[in-house]
Amino acid sequence: MIIYLAPIQGTTDRIYRNLFPLYFKGVDVAITPFIPSSKKMKPENNLLREYYPNINTGIPSIPQIMSTQPHDFTLLANALYKIGYGTVNWNLGCPFPMVVKKGRGAGMLCHPDRVESFLEKAIPDLKPKLSIKLRIGFKYPDEVLQLMPIFNRFQLEELIIHPRTAVQMYEGKVDLDIFEQCVHLTKHRLVYNGDIDSAGKLKMLSQRFGTIDRWMIGRGLLENPFLAEEIKFNTEKPYAEKIKIIRAFHDHLFAEYLKILSGPSHIVNKMKELWTYMGGFFENRKKIQKKIWKTHHRDNYVDVVNKIFDELI
Ligand SMILES: Cc1cc2nc3c(=O)[nH]c(=O)nc-3n(C[C@H](O)[C@H](O)[C@H](O)COP(=O)(O)O)c2cc1C
Numbered sequence: 577m578i579i580y581l582a583p584i585q586g587t588t589d590r591i592y593r594n595l596f597p598l599y600f601k602g603v604d605v606a607i608t609p610f611i612p613s614s615k616k617m618k619p620e621n622n623l624l625r626e627y628y629p630n631i632n633t634g635i636p637s638i639p640q641i642m643s644t645q646p647h648d649f650t651l652l653a654n655a656l657y658k659i660g661y662g663t664v665n666w667n668l669g670c671p672f673p674m675v676v677k678k679g680r681g682a683g684m685l686c687h688p689d690r691v692e693s694f695l696e697k698a699i700p701d702l703k704p705k706l707s708i709k710l711r712i713g714f715k716y717p718d719e720v721l722q723l724m725p726i727f728n729r730f731q732l733e734e735l736i737i738h739p740r741t742a743v744q745m746y747e748g749k750v751d752l753d754i755f756e757q758c759v760h761l762t763k764h765r766l767v768y769n770g771d772i773d774s775a776g777k778l779k780m781l782s783q784r785f786g787t788i789d790r791w792m793i794g795r796g797l798l799e800n801p802f803l804a805e806e807i808k809f810n811t812e813k814p815y816a817e818k819i820k821i822i823r824a825f826h827d828h829l830f831a832e833y834l835k836i837l838s839g840p841s842h843i844v845n846k847m848k849e850l851w852t853y854m855g856g857f858f859e860n861r862k863k864i865q866k867k868i869w870k871t872h873h874r875d876n877y878v879d880v881v882n883k884i885f886d887e888l889i
Pocket of ligand 1: 582583584585586608609610640667669670709738746769770771772792793794795796
């Protein structure tokens with residue numbers, strides 16, 4: 577079984593992906609949060625520097641690109657290939673209104689002709705392998721069924737499917753019946769993504785989808801970073817030990833972000849984003865988050881977080 581860390585813009589950045597495997601086991605690969613393609617992407621570009629392999633030493637990662645322009649896409653993908661990435665991922669799933677309004681991300685799912693034309697133009701010039709992460713539709717859950725024969729025409733590394741529509745955002749039920757239809761219709765390797773938050777949930781899914789052995793987990797792993805090792809090794813550490821490890825991970829992240837974020841409130845805002853998910857690990861989540869949300873300055877944040885961890889252990 578292969579476990580993927582899902583891209584979560586704002587959280588699963590380079591630093592998070594670098595430090596994660598120092599504290600937690602079981603995650604094999606990550607897709608990075610999306611990079612928007614641009615007409616003037618060169619390997620010496622600042623944005624690309626963030627992807628240099630010598631500073632990406634943690635979970636092996638596949639860069640994700642958001643684009644509707646085949647030429648811009650291949651330019652960026654080939655620049656990533658040049659610095660060492662053998663595979664890139666195309667984002668066809670982002671549901672945010674600002675993105676879909678421009679026909680990007682999940683906004684392209686209801687236009688099979690555009691998807692087909694994009695692949696026809698991008699693939700001949702593309703050096704890295706191509707994987708695609710998609711939702712099942714923009715508005716309707718069966719839109720993906722029209723895309724499957726199109727994807728079958730091209731050589732793809734894999735399809736990562738989150739069986740929700742863009743309109744659903746991150747809520748409501750995942751549509752497992754449509755995912756099952758995709759399993760039957762595709763000739764590509766599939767990765768399942770959506771709402772895996774326990775070993776039991778994954779077991780239920782793997783019983784239903786016997787041919788799937790790749791699972792992508794986002795919020796479930798951010799909330800419980802031990803989830804992948806609990807799934808794979810069927811073991812669970814005592815709560816107190818887990819808290820100690822989470823504290824060490826938190827302190828390490830804080831120290832690393834401090835090196836790149838100037839200004840006493842920038843770092844606090846960054847850490848608050850992390851706590852949105854990580855807070856879910858703790859039994860008294862609401863109380864903890866309330867205390868953290870009230871902090872606005874680095875020093876105050878450190879005091880409050882230290883007190884929270886001291887009381888937990
Ligand atoms: C705040 C946030 C940011 C996200 N950013 C990205 C992104 O950059 N690229 C992407 O493909 N998916 C992104 N996603 C979607 C997740 O990768 C994943 O598909 C989704 O959360 C469902 O999986 P989960 O239930 O395991 O979290 C984001 C999700 C959230 C909540």
